[in-house]
Amino acid sequence: MNTVLDLKNISKHFIINKGLKNIFSQQKEKFIAVDKVNLKLESKKVLGLVGESGSGKSTCGLMAMRLLNPSSGNIILENNNITTLKNYELKSYRKKMQIIFQDSYSSLNPMMTLAQIIIEPFVIHNLHTLNERQELAKELLNKVGLDKTYHNRYPHELSGGERQRVSIARALALKPTILVADEPTSALDVCVKAQVINLLHDLQEEMGLSILFISHELNVLRSLADTISVMYRGRIVEEGDTEIIFSNAKHPYTKSLLDAIPSLNPNNRKKRNFISAEEIETNIPKFSKDDVIANIHSHHKQLIQINENHFVEGVVN
Amino acid sequence: MNIVSIKNLNITFKQHENLVHAVRNISLDLSEGESLGIVGESGSGKSVTFMSLLGLINSPNAIINADKLEVGGIDLLTNQKKQLAKIRGKIASMVFQDSMTSFDPLFTVGYQIIETILTHKDTNKEEAFKEALQLLKKVEIQNPEKVINYYPHQLSGGMLQRAMIAMALSCEPKLLIADEPTTALDVTVQAQILQLIKDLQLEKNMSLIMITHDLGVIAETVDRVIVMYGGQIMENSNVYEIFDQPKHPYTKALIDSIPGQEPGKRKLKEITQIERDSWYASL
Numbered sequence: 052m053n054t055v056l057d058l059k060n061i062s063k064h065f066i067i068n069k070g071l072k073n074i075f076s077q078q079k080e081k082f083i084a085v086d087k088v089n090l091k092l093e094s095k096k097v098l099g100l101v102g103e104s105g106s107g108k109s110t111c112g113l114m115a116m117r118l119l120n121p122s123s124g125n126i127i128l129e130n131n132n133i134t135t136l137k138n139y140e141l142k143s144y145r146k147k148m149q150i151i152f153q154d155s156y157s158s159l160n161p162m163m164t165l166a167q168i169i170i171e172p173f174v175i176h177n178l179h180t181l182n183e184r185q186e187l188a189k190e191l192l193n194k195v196g197l198d199k200t201y202h203n204r205y206p207h208e209l210s211g212g213e214r215q216r217v218s219i220a221r222a223l224a225l226k227p228t229i230l231v232a233d234e235p236t237s238a239l240d241v242c243v244k245a246q247v248i249n250l251l252h253d254l255q256e257e258m259g260l261s262i263l264f265i266s267h268e269l270n271v272l273r274s275l276a277d278t279i280s281v282m283y284r285g286r287i288v289e290e291g292d293t294e295i296i297f298s299n300a301k302h303p304y305t306k307s308l309l310d311a312i313p314s315l316n317p318n319n320r321k322k323r324n325f326i327s328a329e330e331i332e333t334n335i336p337k338f339s340k341d342d343v344i345a346n347i348h349s350h351h352k353q354l355i356q357i358n359e360n361h362f363v364e365g366v367v368n
Numbered sequence: 369m370n371i372v373s374i375k376n377l378n379i380t381f382k383q384h385e386n387l388v389h390a391v392r393n394i395s396l397d398l399s400e401g402e403s404l405g406i407v408g409e410s411g412s413g414k415s416v417t418f419m420s421l422l423g424l425i426n427s428p429n430a431i432i433n434a435d436k437l438e439v440g441g442i443d444l445l446t447n448q449k450k451q452l453a454k455i456r457g458k459i460a461s462m463v464f465q466d467s468m469t470s471f472d473p474l475f476t477v478g479y480q481i482i483e484t485i486l487t488h489k490d491t492n493k494e495e496a497f498k499e500a501l502q503l504l505k506k507v508e509i510q511n512p513e514k515v516i517n518y519y520p521h522q523l524s525g526g527m528l529q530r531a532m533i534a535m536a537l538s539c540e541p542k543l544l545i546a547d548e549p550t551t552a553l554d555v556t557v558q559a560q561i562l563q564l565i566k567d568l569q570l571e572k573n574m575s576l577i578m579i580t581h582d583l584g585v586i587a588e589t590v591d592r593v594i595v596m597y598g599g600q601i602m603e604n605s606n607v608y609e610i611f612d613q614p615k616h617p618y619t620k621a622l623i624d625s626i627p628g629q630e631p632g633k634r635k636l637k638e639i640t641q642i643e644r645d646s647w648y649a650s651l
Contacts, residue, residue, distance in 0.1 A: 244627070298631075311558065325563075
């Protein structure tokens with residue numbers, strides 16, 4: 052298989068400013084948002100990254116795009132190490148990967164028409180003639196299911212679902228191979244959510260995109276992702292094929308996420324037992340030596356391979 | 369006794385020269401202790417209907433017409449202003465979707481809860497403070513002694529939503545209207561908040577109206593469901609029937625469009641424009 056984007060042992064530390072004392076002291080307080088994470092995005096696959104708010108999943112996405120610089124680790128894009136490239140060196144790589152943000156309202160410039168928004172990537176990369184750009188903009192609007200008469204409208208004239216389609220059109224303008232989707236459906240209504248998921252589904256097959264799909268909803272990932280990585284407090288605690296995660300989750304945090312999905316059967320109402328953060332940290336799964344295929348020691352806690360495509364953070368007895 | 373009784377409610381908004389019919393001929397009754405779920409997409413009129421019960425639609429462009437509009441036996445159609453003070457807080461109170469904008473950022477959470485208690489109850493400040501502390505404990509906020517002095521921006525979304533539930537419960541209302549209380553929250557926090565609302569409802573024998581676009585929330589919390597579309601009631605039945613045998617095609621489409629019900633990568637059910645047009649034609 053062909054890995055298009057490889058995050059190797061990547062970490063991000065944020066320095067917390069707590070007044071003068073911290074500014075002048077040598078030892079600055081650090082918050083570890085992402086802690087030695089390994090993620091591999093295979094060609095033409097969808098990798099789902101799931102976790103609660105504050106787990107570092109969006110930070111991972113931003114680092115993959117080099118919108119944030121990692122504190123340590125490497126980002127390999129199609130066999131090129133882009134971790135330390137300067138902005139002007141990055142420009143040619145930026146064509147290959149694009150991002151969709153959660154809040155389409157604040158990620159589209161309110162002063163620009165939709166045509167201007169979609170054309171902007173061509174302007175930045177100096178591609179095509181003026182006429183071609185106009186044609187391509189109409190084509191892209193059509194591709195994401197918006198009428199071509201929309202090209203003169205402004206973002207505030209659209210509904211949430213339509214705006215998210217414009218974000219997708221802009222992201223696809225440069226024909227990228229990689230798309231990072233940072234919670235693109237969280238702010239949407241159920242019906243609109245289904246439409247956007249279907250659109251991404253179609254585009255992925257049609258254009259052969261590889262998608263890193265970041266979400267806090269496991270059920271959205273079930274209908275879209277090939278593999279799922281579960282993030283908790285900055286680390287990956289479990290990863291595997293989508294159905295393995297759904298049918299055979301081992302880590303207590305993954306289990307609690309699965310348990311929180313509302314069931315659609317009122318007969319199955321249950322009194323939920325919510326587990327606290329301490330319980331998650333103390334109840335790490337234990338495996339006997341026979342279960343273990345390989346250990347990945349990237350960490351003070353180890354990720355154990357227990358099946359062909361299933362890794363869990365745990366200890367070996 | 370019915371806590372809410374609505375007969376032929378119409379709400380219309382004047383927009384330039386046009387009239388927008390947000391709610392058309394809605395009739396419903398809710399008895400004490402019953403929980404009712406309202407489902408519909410954005411723009412279906414679900415929020416507007418129940419905001420009218422608390423007199424929250426006071427735009428000069430809104431026209432409210434009804435044969436009967438009663439909350440807790442108080443008629444809302446006549447002498448509105450005086451009646452509203454009786455209803456708000458004591459008989460019915462509301463939890464909104466966006467807790468961040470529902471609290472005043474300039475005052476502490478505690479101050480705002482105490483303010484509510486002092487407005488509606490005949491107590492002094494010390495008593496109200498104690499009561500606010502009790503309420504924060506009740507909604508399972510850790511360290512309520514600290515949180516009572518926090519400003520809204522110091523709390524996470526889930527904590528603020530809990531604080532808002534505490535505020536809504538401060539005068540022991542007979543009816544709690546929850547308008548998409550969990551839409552902006554994480555899945556695990558959503559499950560916790562729903563559990564909390566459910567527990568409190570049973571404990572205090574309150575009536576509950578849960579407004580949402582998420583059928584998953586409905587399946588978890590309520591006894592009876594009303595499906596709204598285009599300002600009208602499409603379906604009104606108990607929660608088991610809605611999921612077993614949805615009668616209206618819109619209800620069925622809503623259920624089918626929820627992702628992740630079956631294994632495997634797949635496309636979801638989308639509601640097409642043709643379907644929409646046919647439903648509008650039948651309105």
